[in-house]
Amino acid sequence: MRILYIPLLFFSIATYGQLLTGNKFIVIAHRGDHTQAPENTIKAYENAIKAGVDFIEVDLRMTKDDQLIIMHDEKIDRMTNGNGIVHELLWSEIKSLNVIDKNNPEWGSHVIPTFREVLSFCKNKVNIYLDFKKASVALAWKEIQAAGMEKNIVVYINSDDQYRQWRKLAPQIPLMVSLPKKIKSIEQVLDFLRDIDAEILDGSYLDYTIEKAETIHQSNRKIWADIQHPLENPMMWEKAIQLNVDGLQTDHPVQLIDYLRKKGMR
Numbered sequence: 001m002r003i004l005y006i007p008l009l010f011f012s013i014a015t016y017g018q019l020l021t022g023n024k025f026i027v028i029a030h031r032g033d034h035t036q037a038p039e040n041t042i043k044a045y046e047n048a049i050k051a052g053v054d055f056i057e058v059d060l061r062m063t064k065d066d067q068l069i070i071m072h073d074e075k076i077d078r079m080t081n082g083n084g085i086v087h088e089l090l091w092s093e094i095k096s097l098n099v100i101d102k103n104n105p106e107w108g109s110h111v112i113p114t115f116r117e118v119l120s121f122c123k124n125k126v127n128i129y130l131d132f133k134k135a136s137v138a139l140a141w142k143e144i145q146a147a148g149m150e151k152n153i154v155v156y157i158n159s160d161d162q163y164r165q166w167r168k169l170a171p172q173i174p175l176m177v178s179l180p181k182k183i184k185s186i187e188q189v190l191d192f193l194r195d196i197d198a199e200i201l202d203g204s205y206l207d208y209t210i211e212k213a214e215t216i217h218q219s220n221r222k223i224w225a226d227i228q229h230p231l232e233n234p235m236m237w238e239k240a241i242q243l244n245v246d247g248l249q250t251d252h253p254v255q256l257i258d259y260l261r262k263k264g265m266r
Contacts, residue, residue: 026247062135067091068115119147137165176200205240
């Protein structure tokens with residue numbers, strides 16, 4: 001992703017108080033809980049909600065005829081029984097396909113969810129961490145408003161243009177960007193924070209230190225780090241927790257939440 005070097009606009013993170021969670025340490029299910037169901041399906045989101053996550057991460061794309069759908073990859077080949085590029089296909093061509101995990105065919109086939117369906121399914125149940133892959137900001141914001149989910153969305157930004165459009169159309173929505181790996185020193189962190197107007201930072205938990213986290217918190221920002229990995233384990237979670245991050249995006253939400261409960265953090 002491109003990093004946004006844009007003058008800081010000092011938006012408040014008071015919007016966190018509106019989010020559907022009472023937990024101080026945030027757990028985000030990466031593409032839903034896809035340990036028992038294909039990623040980015042309603043079943044994966046249902047599994048994550050049952051686990052008690054604070055957010056589900058969903059990947060937004062748009063078809064050739066402007067239907068907003070959920071799909072991580074630009075191509076549909078990996079996760080469906082079809083092929084092609086999302087933005088080059090019509091919704092009528094995509095909606096008849098099935099989402100399958102080719103490594104776990106026993107999980108069955110599932111429909112490709114629309115953004116509207118996901119918003120409706122998640123309402124009053126869980127917040128949405130929207131990875132804004134490639135779509136219309138105006139259409140996405142219209143659907144969020146229609147669903148009454150304005151207070152339950154955080155948007156991960158992938159380009160300068162996305163940033164500008166979200167700030168213009170929906171300035172109250174918290175935005176998230178990655179902390180670049182090249183940023184090592186506290187001075188570089190401070191320079192980055194002066195240039196970047198985003199309420200939340202992500203990136204690998206391995207890119208953070210206690211000193212970096214303290215500097216970021218002093219600038220009134222949150223850190224929701226990435227830890228998603230097939231081999232995630234308590235040693236990794238504990239290391240991240242000791243770095244004082246504010247949340248983790250995980251591939252194993254059930255196990256992470258159980259670990260946090262045992263530590264008295266849930």
